[in-house]
Amino acid sequence: MPRWLRRTTGPVGLVVLWQVLSATGVLHPDVLASPGTIAGTAAGLVSDGTLPSAMLVSVQRVLVGLVLGGIAGIALALASGLSRLGEDLVDATVQMLRSIPWVGVIPLFIIWLGIGEAPKIALIALGVAFHLYLNVYAGIRGVDAQLVEAGSSLGLGRWGLIRHVVLPGALPGAMTGLRYSLATAWLALVFGESVNADDGIGFLMNQAREFFRTDVIVVCLIVYALLGLLADFLVRTLERLLLQWRPTFTGQ
Amino acid sequence: MATDVHGAVTPKTADGASAAVRVAGLTRSFDGRAVIDGLELTVQPGEFVALLGRSGCGKSTLLRVLAGLDREIEGEVSVPRRSAVAFQAPRLMPWKKVWRNVLLGLPGRPERAVAEQALGEVGLSHRTDAWPKTLSGGEAQRASLARALVREPDLLLLDEPFGALDALTRIKAQRLVAELWRRRGCAVLLVTHDVEEALLLADRAVVMDEGVIAYETAIDLPRPRDIASPRFAELRARLLDRLGVDGPTDSPADSPSSSGLADGPAGDGLADAA
Ligand SMILES: Nc1ncnc2c1ncn2[C@@H]1O[C@H](COP(=O)(O)OP(=O)(O)OP(=O)(O)O)[C@@H](O)[C@H]1O
């Protein structure tokens, strides 16, 4: 039996079982809609344009949050990774703030920023910035001192060392950080949109909850998952391109 | 001599007037233990010096000081401004292709051909575009050697650069270093565990022990050197003796296991091949 076939039996079996349970009435639609209903609902939401426009809004939030948080996280990591002064000023502060669960700041963000786009984007940016900061900083500090020494023996100055040794050496860490921060970004989106939203996937979900539309809720969950997978795929591709030099363990 | 200039590694332009390397009263301690302890060493411009000594005696530490990479020292060190190092471990940047590693840090915008030429000399033409992590140990070592040689330095510091090479490749690499040394007229300090290698290449052999140069001898053999000559055998016997191969002579602290060069069998293979 080919491997892909073996790997698909589990999920497919689960869906079949679910359909059977729904069809026989064991699983009530108010608890969980049947896979068939969900597929139909999804098709409807796509064809009337509700889902695409909601996705667009949500993806936009993630992108803006990612860019803002990315810039902040990387800039702080560079500041504290590359200079002692930066480390003393930034790292201690970040390490202190790190112990606060970032989802818990939603009420504060709402008080500060209202209930529009700002608190949602701020929440995403915050999660992204933290993960990128921690990984990029660790990446910079984890660069092999022997390579830095070799670089300076080759005549590289401070900027040359940063460009040719430190930053490339920190790249694997940065890519890990990007993966984590994307996962965090989707999570932050779900949290942010579930608090209050008048558009986006979270809004669809909130609405569906009011009317016990479990089919719509499941469609939204699937969309979140697919977007997450897509993001992961993009990062992996980027990783393959940027980290070609690294022989990777592919497993058996 | 104890001017105690903390961290004074003075690079000077090679005006040819004085010594290429001058080390006076050099002391380097790690955690209160002086690995180098009042070391004196002078290397003339264009002189080829082989540095021997048992494992852990401080050879690489001395090389790092001479390369200006270690400033936590006491004493005076003056070296040429242009120096190049081939480290004991190849230390190639894994994220740069081999040829880019060779050119890294060179002034101006050197052509790829420069790297290809240097890699060709060490027999690595076919690995120019490889990632360093895919090189074999010996290939990486040769790439690192090419990276040092391409710099055309006034002082070449080589830390066991032929350690991972088979007999034939090793002889080629030795010839290459000898040739560059003749052509360029640079001073060379070669760390090696191989007495024969020292006798084949160097003008002078120095033995490090207890943090100082404990012994040195001029290698006054005509070039090209004949490994079978009686004078060669005599020098080899003397050096091996100083390295404590026949048992510890003057330092009772030596454990019987630290038999200096006895654990470097590659030298014998070379002698037969050459
Ligand atoms: N950064 C360091 N911190 C502490 N101890 C060190 C450090 N670098 C070197 N040493 C110690 O200094 C001593 C000399 O080390 P060094 O690398 O110079 O030896 P070596 O003569 O090159 O040996 P080998 O022939 O095995 O390469 C060793 O005992 C080593 O443990």
Ligand SMILES: [Mg+2]
């Ligand atoms: Mg060493």
